[in-house]
Amino acid sequence: MNAPLLEVWDLCAFYGRAQVLFDLTFRLHAGEVMALVGRNGAGKTTTLKAIMGLVSASARQATFKGQSLGRLPTYKIARLGLGYVPEDRRIFTDLTVAENLETGRRPASAGRSPWTPERLFRLFPNLAEMSGRRGSQMSGGEQQMLAIARTLMGNPDAILLDEPSEGIAPVIVQMMAEAIRAMKAEGVAVLLSEQNWAFAAGISDRACVIERGEIRFQGSMAELMANEALRADTLGV
Numbered sequence: 001m002n003a004p005l006l007e008v009w010d011l012c013a014f015y016g017r018a019q020v021l022f023d024l025t026f027r028l029h030a031g032e033v034m035a036l037v038g039r040n041g042a043g044k045t046t047t048l049k050a051i052m053g054l055v056s057a058s059a060r061q062a063t064f065k066g067q068s069l070g071r072l073p074t075y076k077i078a079r080l081g082l083g084y085v086p087e088d089r090r091i092f093t094d095l096t097v098a099e100n101l102e103t104g105r106r107p108a109s110a111g112r113s114p115w116t117p118e119r120l121f122r123l124f125p126n127l128a129e130m131s132g133r134r135g136s137q138m139s140g141g142e143q144q145m146l147a148i149a150r151t152l153m154g155n156p157d158a159i160l161l162d163e164p165s166e167g168i169a170p171v172i173v174q175m176m177a178e179a180i181r182a183m184k185a186e187g188v189a190v191l192l193s194e195q196n197w198a199f200a201a202g203i204s205d206r207a208c209v210i211e212r213g214e215i216r217f218q219g220s221m222a223e224l225m226a227n228e229a230l231r232a233d234t235l236g237v
């Protein structure tokens with residue numbers, strides 16, 4: 001297999017003096033979808049925040065495209081090509097869909113065709129129908145799609161998605177799954193944190209099960225699907 005895009009060794013994270021992640025080691029390869037799954041409070045969100053430099057964390061090594069993330073501020077990590085869509089979907093509610101997309105525009109790396117609103121509207125057809133609508137007039141699911149689309153406008157090689165299916169209508173969850181599959185087909189790697197097991201299982205190549213801040217399982221999604229005892233114990237599904 002090629003060199004990993006994102007590599008994290010022995011990642012630990014803290015809120016004040018409380019340690020919440022313990023020596024997490026994993027890799028994300030180009031063009032794959034990996035799900036971080038686990039119960040409420042297991043540490044999924046914190047893992048994504050720690051990668052982006054948003055919580056106090058340490059790792060023996062954390063690299064993206066071979067470059068150390070060690071002391072980089074969040075905006076520089078994003079500029080290396082690692083997109084991040086937090087749980088609370090930071091879109092500009094006063095701006096329209098089209099304007100929101102423009103705020104995310106950054107050049108593509110050499111040899112890659114840049115994302116444009118037209119290409120994104122093929123991925124998220126419902127956004128195409130509302131390109132003149134303000135963010136404040138969109139449902140939570142539509143805002144979530146816009147947040148992802150805006151991040152893609154920055155032409156990332158990989159994207160971290162925090163609970164993309166949370167609190168959104170089942171029909172939009174279905175669209176989201178299709179959009180993530182299409183992103184993967186376009187070569188964007190995805191690391192997602194998810195509580196919705198059916199959603200994660202339907203779109204992910206690999207899975208990492210987190211329990212109380214530690215990795216309990218790491219392997220293919222097919223392996224995890226087959227391991228009923230582990231799923232019942234760690235995920236309750």
Ligand SMILES: Nc1ncnc2c1ncn2[C@@H]1O[C@H](COP(=O)(O)OP(=O)(O)OP(=O)(O)O)[C@@H](O)[C@H]1O
Nearest residue numbers: 015020038039040041042043044045046047193195
């Ligand atoms: N800002 C914070 N300050 C202190 N502790 C926190 C903070 N945010 C999260 N925690 C704690 O860190 C642990 C991991 O939380 P985290 O949000 O990463 O879990 P999660 O797996 O993403 O769960 P959820 O699905 O509920 O978001 C939990 O015990 C949580 O209570």
